[in-house]
Amino acid sequence: MFRSLYLKLVLIMTLLMISIMAVVGTFLISNVAVYHLDEFSDQMVSMFQNEEFVSRLRIAVADGADGLSKVLDAYSGNLGIDPNNRNYYILDAKSGMRLAGSDEDNEVLDLTPNILAAINGEIGDSRSITASYIDIAIPITSNINSEPEFIIYIRDLKQRQEELTTQLFTIILEALVFGLVISILLSFLLSKTMTTPIESLTHLASDIARGEFSKRIEVHSGDEIGVLTETFNDMAEKLQTTLETVENERNKLNTLFLRMTDGVCAFDRTGEMIQMNTAAAQLIGLFEANDADVSETKPSYEELFGELLPLEEALAIKPPDYFETSHTTADRSLDRSLKVIIAPFGENEREGGVMAVVHDITEQTRLENVRREFIANVSHELRTPLTNVKSYTETLLENDDIDRETQERFLDVIIRESDRMTRIVQDLLTLSRFDYGSDDLRIHRAQTAKLIERVYRAMYMDAVKHNHTMTMEFLGHLPDIYCDSDRIEQVLTNILSNAIKYTPEGGEIAIKAWTEEDNINIQIKDTGIGIPEKDLGRLFERFYRVDKARSREAGGSGLGLAIAKEIVERHGGSIALESKYGEGTTVTIVLPVRGEDANVAS
Ligand code: ATP
Ligand code: MG
Numbered sequence: 333m334f335r336s337l338y339l340k341l342v343l344i345m346t347l348l349m350i351s352i353m354a355v356v357g358t359f360l361i362s363n364v365a366v367y368h369l370d371e372f373s374d375q376m377v378s379m380f381q382n383e384e385f386v387s388r389l390r391i392a393v394a395d396g397a398d399g400l401s402k403v404l405d406a407y408s409g410n411l412g413i414d415p416n417n418r419n420y421y422i423l424d425a426k427s428g429m430r431l432a433g434s435d436e437d438n439e440v441l442d443l444t445p446n447i448l449a450a451i452n453g454e455i456g457d458s459r460s461i462t463a464s465y466i467d468i469a470i471p472i473t474s475n476i477n478s479e480p481e482f483i484i485y486i487r488d489l490k491q492r493q494e495e496l497t498t499q500l501f502t503i504i505l506e507a508l509v510f511g512l513v514i515s516i517l518l519s520f521l522l523s524k525t526m527t528t529p530i531e532s533l534t535h536l537a538s539d540i541a542r543g544e545f546s547k548r549i550e551v552h553s554g555d556e557i558g559v560l561t562e563t564f565n566d567m568a569e570k571l572q573t574t575l576e577t578v579e580n581e582r583n584k585l586n587t588l589f590l591r592m593t594d595g596v597c598a599f600d601r602t603g604e605m606i607q608m609n610t611a612a613a614q615l616i617g618l619f620e621a622n623d624a625d626v627s628e629t630k631p632s633y634e635e636l637f638g639e640l641l642p643l644e645e646a647l648a649i650k651p652p653d654y655f656e657t658s659h660t661t662a663d664r665s666l667d668r669s670l671k672v673i674i675a676p677f678g679e680n681e682r683e684g685g686v687m688a689v690v691h692d693i694t695e696q697t698r699l700e701n702v703r704r705e706f707i708a709n710v711s712h713e714l715r716t717p718l719t720n721v722k723s724y725t726e727t728l729l730e731n732d733d734i735d736r737e738t739q740e741r742f743l744d745v746i747i748r749e750s751d752r753m754t755r756i757v758q759d760l761l762t763l764s765r766f767d768y769g770s771d772d773l774r775i776h777r778a779q780t781a782k783l784i785e786r787v788y789r790a791m792y793m794d795a796v797k798h799n800h801t802m803t804m805e806f807l808g809h810l811p812d813i814y815c816d817s818d819r820i821e822q823v824l825t826n827i828l829s830n831a832i833k834y835t836p837e838g839g840e841i842a843i844k845a846w847t848e849e850d851n852i853n854i855q856i857k858d859t860g861i862g863i864p865e866k867d868l869g870r871l872f873e874r875f876y877r878v879d880k881a882r883s884r885e886a887g888g889s890g891l892g893l894a895i896a897k898e899i900v901e902r903h904g905g906s907i908a909l910e911s912k913y914g915e916g917t918t919v920t921i922v923l924p925v926r927g928e929d930a931n932v933a934s
Contacts, residue, residue, distance in 0.1 A: 338523040345515030349508060357504040361497050365461050368493040372466045373459070376486065379411055380470060393474035393481055397422040397431035400472070400482060408434065417491040423447065423483040425471055431482070441485070444469070450483040465489050529557045533564055545572035595690035598677075603633035603643045606685060615670060615690045637674060637688055646674050646686045658693065669697040702873075709875035713756050713889050717749035724749075752887065759891040763874065766898045773816040773902055780810040780852055783817050784845055787824040791832065799838040807846035814926050819899045823907075826892035827856045827919045833888065834917070835860030850925050851905070857918045863911040871909060872897045 379385055385407055392399035404411065404420045412418050413434050421433040421441060428447045430440065441447070446456025450469035457468045467487040471480035532549045539547050548565045551558050589596060595612025599605055608630070633643050641655050649655060654675035671691040678684030724742045728734065734742070765771030788804045795802040813820075831841045835858045844855045863871065867878045877890040893909075900907045905923040 337527055338519060341519035341523050342516055345519050346512055349511040349515050353504050353508045353511070357501065360500050360504070362461075364493060364496050364500065368490065368496075369459050369461060369466055372468075372488055373457070375410075375412055376457070376468045379407065385410075389472055389484070390474050393472060397482065400484065401432045401434075404434070404484070411486060412488075416489075418486065418488040421485040421487070423450075423469070423485050425480040425483050426451065428483065441487075447483065447485060450480075450485070453480055526557065529553075529561055533561060536564060536568065540568055540571065545569075545575065593692065595692075597636065597688045597690070598685060599633040599643075599688070600685040601647065603686075605630040605632060611692075612688075612690050615668065615692055633686060633688075637672065640672060641674055643686065647676050647684075649674075649676050651675065651677075668692060669694045706874055709890075710756075710760065713875070714753060717753045720749045721746050721753075752889075756889050756891070759889065759895060762895055763891065763898065766895075766902070773819060775814055775816055777812050777814055778817040778820075780813045780845065781806055783813075783820060784824065784843065784854065787821050787828060788843060791825065791828045794829070795832050795841060798832055798835070800832060800835060800841050801839075802841045802843070804843040805845075807844060810845055810847060810852060811925055813852055813923060815903055815923065816899075820903070820923070823896040823899050823921065824854065824856075826896050827921070830888075830892065830919075831856055831858035831860060831917070834858070847925075848922075852923045852925060854921045854923070855918060857916065859916040862913040862915050862917055863909075864913045868909065868911060872907075 385403075388403050388406075389400060392403045395402075400422045404413075404422075408420075411420065413420060415435050419434040422431045423429060423441070424431055428441075428443050428451050430438070433439075443451075444456075444467055445458055446467050446469040449456030449458070450471045453471055455468075455470050459466055465487055467485065469483050469485045472482050472484055473480045529549070529552075536547055536549055545568055548568065549561050551561050551565070589607075590609045591611075592609065593611055595609060595615040597605060597608040597612045633646070637646075640657055640659060646655065654673055656671065656673050659670045659672050669692075671693045673689040673691070675687055676684060677687050724746050728739060728742055762771065784804065784806075788802070792802060828841070828843070835841065839859045841859075842855075842857045844853075844857070846853050863878055867876075870876045871878075872893050874894045875890040876894075877888060880890075897907050900921055900923065903923055905921065907922075908920045909917065910920075911917040
């Protein structure tokens with residue numbers, strides 16, 4: 333860069349110098365020639381207009397060529413005669429033959445146009461700047477009216493002019509060499525001042541190309557290069573901020589992409605994976621649920637979604653259409669329900685591809701199943717007592733001969749079944765009110781010990797009927813509690829009735845209550861049938877019963893624990909159930925002394 337600019341400048345300067353010198357030289361040399369011609373003419377004109385000289389010449393005509401020579405010799409200084417350069421000659425006026433001359437070598441003279449003019453009786457003083465000599469031929473007579481007898485011919489060989497020209501030429505050449513040296517130096521300086529900032533710009537540009545945006549160049553001058561440098565600095569700064577903004581946006585999108593709960597995978601047109609987020613990796617069961625670097629393993633489209641929709645068909649979809657399907661990964665390691673949406677993206681061949689969005693609908697599907705199961709359960713639970721009521725009523729209606737005792741038994745069943753239905757409907761209503769938040773608790777201050785005792789006493793007879801030993805123990809003083817006492821009694825009744833129901837005859841049921849920090853703990857322990865471990869997790873679901881037949885036989889519908897949990901949690905407390913199959917069950921209820929809405933009433 334520097335070198336080529338330097339050479340160009342040197343070349344331009346040299347050409348400039350040479351052309352200036354050529355013009356100056358030509359001008360000077362031609363001026364020297366013109367000056368020399370003029371000088372010769374002026375000298376000759378002044379001599380031949382000099383009357384004394386001319387009259388002496390006329391007189392000398394009588395003495396022939398020798399006489400004329402003497403006169404001319406006498407005036408040789410005025411005529412500028414110099415044997416090597418300027419000579420005079422006396423010529424015969426008719427033939428132009430040389431008769432005498434100031435040089436010694438008797439040269440035979442050519443008949444120049446001026447000599448020929450003099451032969452014709454005129455003054456020959458025509459001049460040419462290109463000729464190698466300057467001359468003048470003057471016919472001379474003794475008398476003005478007589479025929480010319482001689483011609484005085486003066487010829488200058490331009491030696492002085494040539495000497496001058498040579499000198500000038502030498503000076504011009506010297507000046508040229510000197511000028512060239514200066515121009516080379518100037519070019520160097522000029523190119524240096526121009527290229528240094530340009531070089532800095534080049535470095536900055538390559539730094540920017542490498543992604544280093546922080547560097548700037550100092551601006552030293554206000555000239556065009558200074559302005560360019562400043563503009564370049566501005567550009568670098570704008571580029572830096574723009575790129576930072578873009579990078580920021582990209583990071584945001586990337587974070588969003590990586591952290592979103594929906595899985596997103598992008599594939600190119602050949603089915604190779606371009607990108608996949610952690611959610612997708614987790615959902616399709618490729619990685620454990622952690623932040624594993626999904627870029628390490630990149631399954632192709634065919635491997636992941638080929639079975640659902642072949643790649644060609646996916647690419648052939650015309651946006652905004654898309655393909656949607658539900659897919660269960662039960663056959664893989666994770667038991668998940670996924671909704672997969674596949675759509676092509678990108679207009680052109682090079683950038684396009686297929687995007688797959690994997691949406692986890694496991695929870696949605698589970699809720700849907702729970703809902704279906706719930707409806708089926710409700711229908712079933714109501715249908716059984718209804719069928720019983722209907723059949724017993726029909727039997728009573730159709731048979732008049734049924735004895736009184738059987739009639740009463742039948743009516744008793746009808747009443748029991750109706751009660752059962754009423755209870756189920758009431759329980760369902762309670763739960764539904766809780767679900768919609770329309771059943772507010774009526775919180776008030778209650779005496780904890782009394783509350784527990786009331787339930788204990790109410791259930792005591794039932795326990796005795798089953799030959800159970802039921803005990804109640806308060807460990808330390810129990811403070812008053814802020815709660816909806818009817819609801820808490822409902823909870824305790826259910827837990828206690830469960831303990832009585834699911835404990836074989838002659839079991840032990842122990843109620844314990846104590847205070848821990850600001851909580852009342854109530855524990856109901858039985859020595860009953862216990863609950864298998866696999867069922868423990870689902871006991872608080874609506875209608876869930878371990879052994880449906882047995883539970884129904886015992887009058888249960890599976891709603892008690894669901895309601896209990898709902899009530900306890902709405903009081904800000906918790907309920908836990910521990911059990912060992914065949915050994916017994918312990919239910920622990922923890923209730924805050926000042927319940928959730930404790931400040932409502934007292
Ligand atoms: P409901 O209470 O609505 O009359 P239920 O007693 O059958 O009916 P839950 O109180 O919700 O329903 O109890 C759910 C199931 O948990 C019961 O059906 C029973 O199988 C089991 N279970 C509850 N308590 C005990 C217990 N103390 N011992 C053994 N099994 C129990
Ligand atoms: Mg129950």
